[in-house]
Amino acid sequence: MNAPRIHGIVLSGVGGQGVLSLAQILLEALRRSGLHALQSEIHGMSQRGGSVHAQVCYSEIPLTSPILDEGGADLLIALEPLEALRYVSMLRMDGHLVVSEEPQMDMTGYPPLDDIYAALKAVRGAHLIDTEDLARRLNHRQAGGMALLGMASRYLPIEDGVWRDVISQRFEAKGARVTDKNLEAFEAGRGLIHDPVGA
Amino acid sequence: MIQSTLALGVEAVGFAAFDAGIKGAFGYPGTPSTEGFEAVEQLILEARDGRAAQWAANEKVAYDLGLGMSYAGFRSLVTMKHVGLNVAMDAYANSALTGVRGGLVLLVADDPGMHSSQNEQDSRRLAEFAWLPCLEPSTVQECYDLTHRAFELSEALQVPVMLRIVTRLAHCRAALQRKEPLAPAALGLVPEASVQDWVLIPANARRRYVNLLAKQPRLMAEATPLNRLVPGPARRGVALAGMGRAYFGQLLHENPALAELPRLEIAAYPVDPALEEAFLAQVDEVVVFEEDYPVLEERLGLRGTARVRGRLDGALPRTGELAPRLLKAALGLAASAGKAAVSLDLPVRAPRFCDGCGHVDAYGALRDALASVGAPGTRVFGDIGCYTLAAQEPMAAVHAVVEMGASISMAVGAALAGQTPSVAVIGDSTFGHSGLPALLTAADSGVNVTVVILDNRVVGMTGQQPSQALDQVERMARGMGVAADQLQVLLPVPKQHDANVAALATALRHPGLSVVVFRRECIQSIRRGVLKDHDRQERERCTTEACS
Numbered sequence: 001m002n003a004p005r006i007h008g009i010v011l012s013g014v015g016g017q018g019v020l021s022l023a024q025i026l027l028e029a030l031r032r033s034g035l036h037a038l039q040s041e042i043h044g045m046s047q048r049g050g051s052v053h054a055q056v057c058y059s060e061i062p063l064t065s066p067i068l069d070e071g072g073a074d075l076l077i078a079l080e081p082l083e084a085l086r087y088v089s090m091l092r093m094d095g096h097l098v099v100s101e102e103p104q105m106d107m108t109g110y111p112p113l114d115d116i117y118a119a120l121k122a123v124r125g126a127h128l129i130d131t132e133d134l135a136r137r138l139n140h141r142q143a144g145g146m147a148l149l150g151m152a153s154r155y156l157p158i159e160d161g162v163w164r165d166v167i168s169q170r171f172e173a174k175g176a177r178v179t180d181k182n183l184e185a186f187e188a189g190r191g192l193i194h195d196p197v198g199a
Numbered sequence: 200m201i202q203s204t205l206a207l208g209v210e211a212v213g214f215a216a217f218d219a220g221i222k223g224a225f226g227y228p229g230t231p232s233t234e235g236f237e238a239v240e241q242l243i244l245e246a247r248d249g250r251a252a253q254w255a256a257n258e259k260v261a262y263d264l265g266l267g268m269s270y271a272g273f274r275s276l277v278t279m280k281h282v283g284l285n286v287a288m289d290a291y292a293n294s295a296l297t298g299v300r301g302g303l304v305l306l307v308a309d310d311p312g313m314h315s316s317q318n319e320q321d322s323r324r325l326a327e328f329a330w331l332p333c334l335e336p337s338t339v340q341e342c343y344d345l346t347h348r349a350f351e352l353s354e355a356l357q358v359p360v361m362l363r364i365v366t367r368l369a370h371c372r373a374a375l376q377r378k379e380p381l382a383p384a385a386l387g388l389v390p391e392a393s394v395q396d397w398v399l400i401p402a403n404a405r406r407r408y409v410n411l412l413a414k415q416p417r418l419m420a421e422a423t424p425l426n427r428l429v430p431g432p433a434r435r436g437v438a439l440a441g442m443g444r445a446y447f448g449q450l451l452h453e454n455p456a457l458a459e460l461p462r463l464e465i466a467a468y469p470v471d472p473a474l475e476e477a478f479l480a481q482v483d484e485v486v487v488f489e490e491d492y493p494v495l496e497e498r499l500g501l502r503g504t505a506r507v508r509g510r511l512d513g514a515l516p517r518t519g520e521l522a523p524r525l526l527k528a529a530l531g532l533a534a535s536a537g538k539a540a541v542s543l544d545l546p547v548r549a550p551r552f553c554d555g556c557g558h559v560d561a562y563g564a565l566r567d568a569l570a571s572v573g574a575p576g577t578r579v580f581g582d583i584g585c586y587t588l589a590a591q592e593p594m595a596a597v598h599a600v601v602e603m604g605a606s607i608s609m610a611v612g613a614a615l616a617g618q619t620p621s622v623a624v625i626g627d628s629t630f631g632h633s634g635l636p637a638l639l640t641a642a643d644s645g646v647n648v649t650v651v652i653l654d655n656r657v658v659g660m661t662g663q664q665p666s667q668a669l670d671q672v673e674r675m676a677r678g679m680g681v682a683a684d685q686l687q688v689l690l691p692v693p694k695q696h697d698a699n700v701a702a703l704a705t706a707l708r709h710p711g712l713s714v715v716v717f718r719r720e721c722i723q724s725i726r727r728g729v730l731k732d733h734d735r736q737e738r739e740r741c742t743t744e745a746c747s
Contacts, residue, residue: 006453014548024372028205031374038339039372042314048588050550064338065449066371069524071537082545089540108593109546119541 013079023054040066143185150189209369213238215346220381222273223251228661229280231369232308258283272386296407302353312520321491422467436461436482443488557719560691568703584626604633631668642680655721663724
């Protein structure tokens with residue numbers, strides 16, 4: 001008999017991109033789905049444009065460890081392609097990666113973009129999204145994060161209604177238009193993955 | 200029972216303090232302790248029932264505020280990061296002798312792995328040093344429950360109680376069940392008969408020290424029910440505390456065979472030696488999982504009855520934070536295999552100054568001013584804050600960063616050794632924290648030092664809390680003895696660059712103490728409107744009163 005498995009999600013990006021905000025939406029959605037869930041985040045100096053990452057674990061059994069081992073994540077959600085590559089080894093062999101192609105190059109020694117994309121495409125289970133193009137099409141500058149969450153949702157045991165509720169509540173204070181724009185971005189991302197193998 | 204909410208571990212401590220009926224919360228910002236104060240501050244602001252939430256100029260002041268509230272018969276929470284306790288240590292260690300009236304809980308957030316700190320000292324050692332109890336939770340819910348317990352213990356034992364957490368727990372977010380909040384209870388002032396207990400002149404202090412030592416068995420007896428010995432058939436055991444307990448608990452779910460290992464689970468100190476002996480009697484070998492210093496490891500090792508493994512024998516790294524994979528390796532469990540790491544060389548993305556930050560303009564002016572007085576590349580003494588980022592290449596504008604307030608005193612020391620020019624760079628909040636006494640000494644020493652105060656009007660790095668030195672830096676500097684004609688206030692913006700360089704050069708050439716204040720609000724705090732209300736009120740005050 002197998003004990004219920006512990007699932008892991010890694011979120012990564014650059015300070016100011018909203019990594020922690022996405023992690024909180026994810027945590028709330030998992031909790032409302034009746035799962036035990038923990039989120040780990042490191043803030044402080046990382047707010048200032050450095051690498052930021054958060055981890056979310058969930059399971060049917062109570063959890064006490066907020067951090068994952070290498071090979072312990074089912075899913076990697078990356079808001080930036082270089083920041084995705086740092087965490088590939090966190091993924092299980094059958095894990096998936098949803099990643100924005102849009103680079104944040106304001107740092108020294110950023111590797112050639114072609115090398116970055118080639119390395120990402122070599123990872124099995126990787127799904128890249130041109131968030132810059134999506135933002136233009138949806139006329140929503142910050143559509144990328146929610147679109148990535150929409151893509152990730154195809155691999156997560158969370159009902160549509162729960163996603164809608166959690167996202168709506170998150171943006172409630174900013175008005176109906178902002179909420180709708182975020183739901184739209186989420187749906188756009190969700191529509192990008194048709195065959196979530198291993199979901 | 201109140202419905203569950205999501206909270207960070209450090210926030211759970213703040214919620215618990217509110218629910219335990221504190222009359223006040225005091226602290227100085229510092230990662231990862233800051234959100235603990237902010238959580239309780241929010242509740243206190245909403246409650247509008249006469250409670251206090253007050254950031255203090257530094258950790259020692261914060262602790263004394265808490266102790267004063269305790270003297271007056273109410274519960275209080277004091278929050279700080281681990282290195283902040285060094286600043287508050289005089290107050291903390293001596294409050295062990297006075298004891299408390301209202302319950303006093305000190306939240307200290309340690310930072311193993313130094314995510315945003317200059318060392319990884321272990322606050323459990325400081326609790327032991329002060330002969331005071333320390334509780335150490337391992338989950339968000341325990342953060343809440345043990346804070347409640349800490350207030351009860353503080354009043355039962357009449358001593359301050361430390362609640363020690365670490366970064367991973369402080370910044371772990373999980374569901375939390377809160378209890379019905381208690382209203383603040385007034386125990387009344389320290390009674391007349393006990394006043395001498397609070398007057399630590401030698402005659403009283405000797406008596407109080409004896410009393411503190413005599414209390415130790417009771418402290419231990421109260422800690423013991425929070426600790427647990429879980430027997431098992433194996434002759435190898437584990438001793439667990441804090442995140443070690445959390446990580447092992449998780450491994451146990453994944454590897455039920457680990458239940459065969461006898462385990463000593465520690466959540467409260469001082470640890471009863473009898474409990475340690477009962478545990479050691481069951482094992483030939485122990486692996487100890489605890490954060491930071493090998494506290495339990497040394498204690499168990501000294502008994503000499505079992506082979507004790509951990510940070511000291513290399514079973515675990517000597518430094519840095521624990522992680523599940525380190526537990527697995529020390530226990531000989533297979534590591535989980537994942538996808539291969541990417542072979543591409545991935546340069547570090549270091550934190551940097553925000554675009555448009557005034558600190559960048561100030562450092563640019565300092566660099567050019569030093570060159571203009573014929574002292575390019577002068578070593579500059581820096582301090583703690585966002586502006587510490589200037590130590591990194593390519594800026595490399597500060598050359599020593601040690602602890603809060605050190606810049607000014609180190610510059611004076613170097614000047615006394617003959618360094619000219621000798622320059623200190625310090626932020627406004629750090630200046631209020633511990634730069635003031637250093638500036639007093641600088642003025643008294645009569646040496647040639649240039650102090651650059653980067654005034655962004657907030658505690659920028661920890662989340663733009665209001666600075667205690669807000670709008671007062673020049674008056675404070677004047678009060679410490681800086682001559683009026685050696686005090687300049689400059690605006691760090693690109694178009695003022697040449698004027699700023701010239702002004703700084705004048706200060707550098709002056710043969711005595713001079714202070715240059717660069718003032719421009721932190722752009723993050725402008726974006727968030729942190730000081731909007733304050734500035735509006737000031738403007739209104741200025742139009743109604745004669746304001747020059």
